[in-house]
Amino acid sequence: MIQKNNLAQKLILGYGSRIAIQFIQVVASIVVARVAGPTVLGTVAFGLAFVSIFEFIADLGIGTAHLKLVSEGQDMGTCISTYSVLKMITTFLYFIVVFGLYLIQKLVFNVQFESTAHEYVIIILLVTVTINQLLRIPKATFAGKTEQAKQSIPEFVRILIYQIFRIIIVLLGYKAVALALGNLAATILVIPLVLYLFKDYPRAKFDWQLALRYLKISLPLIVIEMSAKVMHHIDKLALQHFADSEQLGYYTAGYRIGGIVFMMETSVGIIFLPLFSKAAADGNFQYIKTTTEKFERFCFLIVMPVVIFLSLYSDIIIKLFLGSQYVPSIPIMAVINLAMFVMVLNIPYSSVITGMGFFRLAAFLSLINLILFVSLIYIFPNPDIVGLGAVGAAYAILFSSVFSGISHRFFAKQKCSILDLTKNIKFMLFGIINVIAFYFIYKYFSLMYGIHFKIVFVPLYFGITYLVLFFLGWITKEDVYNMKELINMRKLGSYIKNEMRNKSGHDTEL
Numbered sequence: 001m002i003q004k005n006n007l008a009q010k011l012i013l014g015y016g017s018r019i020a021i022q023f024i025q026v027v028a029s030i031v032v033a034r035v036a037g038p039t040v041l042g043t044v045a046f047g048l049a050f051v052s053i054f055e056f057i058a059d060l061g062i063g064t065a066h067l068k069l070v071s072e073g074q075d076m077g078t079c080i081s082t083y084s085v086l087k088m089i090t091t092f093l094y095f096i097v098v099f100g101l102y103l104i105q106k107l108v109f110n111v112q113f114e115s116t117a118h119e120y121v122i123i124i125l126l127v128t129v130t131i132n133q134l135l136r137i138p139k140a141t142f143a144g145k146t147e148q149a150k151q152s153i154p155e156f157v158r159i160l161i162y163q164i165f166r167i168i169i170v171l172l173g174y175k176a177v178a179l180a181l182g183n184l185a186a187t188i189l190v191i192p193l194v195l196y197l198f199k200d201y202p203r204a205k206f207d208w209q210l211a212l213r214y215l216k217i218s219l220p221l222i223v224i225e226m227s228a229k230v231m232h233h234i235d236k237l238a239l240q241h242f243a244d245s246e247q248l249g250y251y252t253a254g255y256r257i258g259g260i261v262f263m264m265e266t267s268v269g270i271i272f273l274p275l276f277s278k279a280a281a282d283g284n285f286q287y288i289k290t291t292t293e294k295f296e297r298f299c300f301l302i303v304m305p306v307v308i309f310l311s312l313y314s315d316i317i318i319k320l321f322l323g324s325q326y327v328p329s330i331p332i333m334a335v336i337n338l339a340m341f342v343m344v345l346n347i348p349y350s351s352v353i354t355g356m357g358f359f360r361l362a363a364f365l366s367l368i369n370l371i372l373f374v375s376l377i378y379i380f381p382n383p384d385i386v387g388l389g390a391v392g393a394a395y396a397i398l399f400s401s402v403f404s405g406i407s408h409r410f411f412a413k414q415k416c417s418i419l420d421l422t423k424n425i426k427f428m429l430f431g432i433i434n435v436i437a438f439y440f441i442y443k444y445f446s447l448m449y450g451i452h453f454k455i456v457f458v459p460l461y462f463g464i465t466y467l468v469l470f471f472l473g474w475i476t477k478e479d480v481y482n483m484k485e486l487i488n489m490r491k492l493g494s495y496i497k498n499e500m501r502n503k504s505g506h507d508t509e510l
Helices: 004-036 038-052 064-072 076-108 116-134 137-143 148-171 175-196 208-242 245-258 259-281 285-312 315-321 324-355 359-379 389-415 426-449 453-471 477-486 489-501
Strands: none
Touching: 004 116, 004 137, 004 148, 004 245, 038 116, 038 175, 038 208, 038 245, 064 076, 064 137, 064 324, 076 116, 076 137, 076 208, 076 426, 116 137, 116 175, 137 148, 137 389, 148 175, 208 245, 208 359, 208 389, 245 324, 245 389, 259 285, 259 324, 285 315, 285 324, 285 426, 285 453, 324 359, 324 389, 359 389, 359 477, 426 453
């Protein structure tokens, strides 16, 4: 059985594994960036954005519907078989649409890509993404059962293999096309592990009535999926259009190193949705309130100081790891860090809306935010308007994230009145004051004392920040205890062992 107190282990495993993945990716990206240069990074980023911006077609909301139905306790075998058929249909449709658009652009409209390498990368990554979409069948089932180990371990293995391939490929002198092939090879190699973890799950016949339920739930989710994919990739396509692969490479480098917090959004979001869905179905709104407040408190006390430090220290981080040729990536990393943190803070409130079944409202909010984001992406990087380039794309992400947070909080409070939006506002104000104060301190004393102050700044920042929190009485014994629980390797190991032994997923108690 998975008990309630395993939520901490699920969160730390989900985020911890993604931190490990991000660390491995950053190390590999440093090697690739230094050896191959920003143009190669930009080429791969463009190819991935081209095929991924339409990735919502491969899902059309049925993945979230599957997660919700499984978490509510529907017959597992029937859900898996019905979802598998629907997923294969949508994935095939996705492949046809993207490949068709590629051919139309090239042969009908005669719009040429920057190089033939761009074309090869698109085709290879299209096959890679298609395979990954089919692997979502077991992964979505694991998510519906909140089986974090089964989600995290295969992805960790895939990323590890791919990053090793990336380093070997660039050291041997190969470029973007070979990097795309390395991604495809890593995806293929992890298939046996995913199938092994999924082999004991029950199967049944395709159920038309259940399929109609999937479609009914998924209809408003299509807008959510589309908005998320477009927002995640259109910035790369816009930069390629307004600039070139080199500028996109600077953006990708800053985004990659500054995107550690984004891993938390992915891992936590996929846990909160089934938990809140089950709690709402049981009428346990107090659980939603308590979990949201604890998560926010953890973010403000533990994650926020690290995020602010990474943004302030971005000049040292970029120059140290990527070299002086990536100086344009410094402000990108600083802004992206803050934007990603805002996204993380938004997770519980968006999960409240979807978990309680208000998918049309979630779709409406996603569409409004998409319109705002696309407008900002057109205005900020555009050399004919604001002309901020890659930094402008980062600001577009930050502003749209703030808007999304405000709108989701407002409607989450309306739908779940027990939520308290003011309880942790003091931490938010502290963060704003903290980042402004230390920004001027860092800039002023760095000009006066140079690298000597920048070295001292590390313990100075964290020391002052946590001393102030301690003297304000905002850090309690419970916070210290919760941190010890999060890093309790014995409990984490026990949770992973128990989940991996239970291959059929019959541990539904939360």
